[in-house]
Amino acid sequence: MTIRWGILGTGTIAHLLAEDLALLPNAALTAIGSRTQDRAQAFAETFDVPQQYGSYEALVGDADVDLVYVATPHSGHLPHATMALEAGHAVLCEKPLALNAEQAARLIATARRHDQFLMEAMWTRFLPVMTDVRRLVHDEQALGDVHFLRADIGVTQDFDPTHRLFDPTLGGGALLDLGVYPIAFAFDLFGPPDTLTSSAVLGETGVDEQCAAIFRYDDGPQVVWHASVRADAGRTCVLAGSQGRLHGARSWWKGAPFTLTRTDDTTDTWARPYAGNGYQFEAAHVMRCLRDGRRESPVMPLDESHRLLQLTDALRADWGVAYPPET
Ligand SMILES: NC(=O)c1ccc[n+]([C@@H]2O[C@H](COP(=O)([O-])OP(=O)(O)OC[C@H]3O[C@@H](n4cnc5c(N)ncnc54)[C@H](OP(=O)(O)O)[C@@H]3O)[C@@H](O)[C@H]2O)c1
Secondary structure (H helix, E strand, C coil): CCEEEEEEECCCCHHHHHHHCCCCEEEEEEEECCCCCCHHHHHHHHHCCCEEEEHHHHCCCCCCCEEEEEECCHHHHHHHHHHHHHCCEEECCCCCCCCHHHHHHHHHHHHHCCCEEEEECCCCCCCCHHHHHHHHHCCCCCCCCCEEEEEECCCCCCCCCCCCCCCCCHHCCCCHHHHHHHHHHHHHHHCCCCCEEEEEEEEECEEEEEEEEECCCCCCCEEEEEEECCCCCCEEEEECCCCCEECCCCCCCHHHCCEEECCCEEEEECCCCCCCCHHHHHHHHHHHHHCCCCCCCCCCCEEEEEEEEHHHHHHHHHHHCCCCCHH
């Protein structure tokens, strides 16, 4: 069964996902929607998309689309995903699911009211090497008792107050763009923390350009993570336990190799190189969910997306970071 995709928005991630859909035999990219006809046209020419629309309303009005992929800035996730769900489409929405937990709850309620599939596009979770990590840590207990996770993630973006990473009206800042990856990784392995402490460096526009947090689990490990839109961080992670450590190489959240070093210094590496950009794994998962008649992913459940935003809400409250579209 071919799943017909419509992409809402024509930015960076829309291009990356469109490239990866071409790797999936049962995915058909049938429609693109942009705020302008010109951008829709250009995208359609690049990817040979049969239908192009100069408004998001027109895209979601296409009854021949099964699934809408929402690829807009963070502030667009709630309005654009809502629009697609109400028009009767399944939705894969870019991360995070919304700006805050209250918005996410509204979006989840809309999906349930319309009996439609909804998932946050936490693509890292679907990468093959992450299956290895979960197996090593949980099933094989290769690290023994895990006591520690450290993860960092950073990009260097030149300051531009209108860029989505710096503009508070678009939900800018390191937390929602990058911090969600180590948070989701910690949730995946250990669930939400019991307590946390954090710190952020706010920039000229009032968003967190750098942030860091320490999670504490009453019966689990300590998690330390850092995210930045200003620093070319090591982009590595380490999980450490009583019997060894697992080191995620540079750009660990993009499926880089993980190396296990045991306490006797023997090592093994799990490398799962892939074709394309890596978004095909989440896309294939969503299509499997749709074929199985699911309304929610068992791998990235909606409750988890909501819990993640409850946590980011709490962090932002401590830092005094607010986004104007939240109210
Ligand atoms: N870049 C990545 O590698 C990456 C990776 C994973 C996830 N993501 C997520 O993907 C989402 C989009 O990121 P991106 O990097 O693709 O952003 P982007 O390059 O800025 O593209 C966003 C697109 O959204 C549309 N849009 C709608 N309202 C907008 C507004 N007010 N201002 C700017 N654009 C607006 C625009 O398309 P039209 O003008 O055609 O309507 C624009 O091209 C974010 O949630 C981000 O966290 C990005």
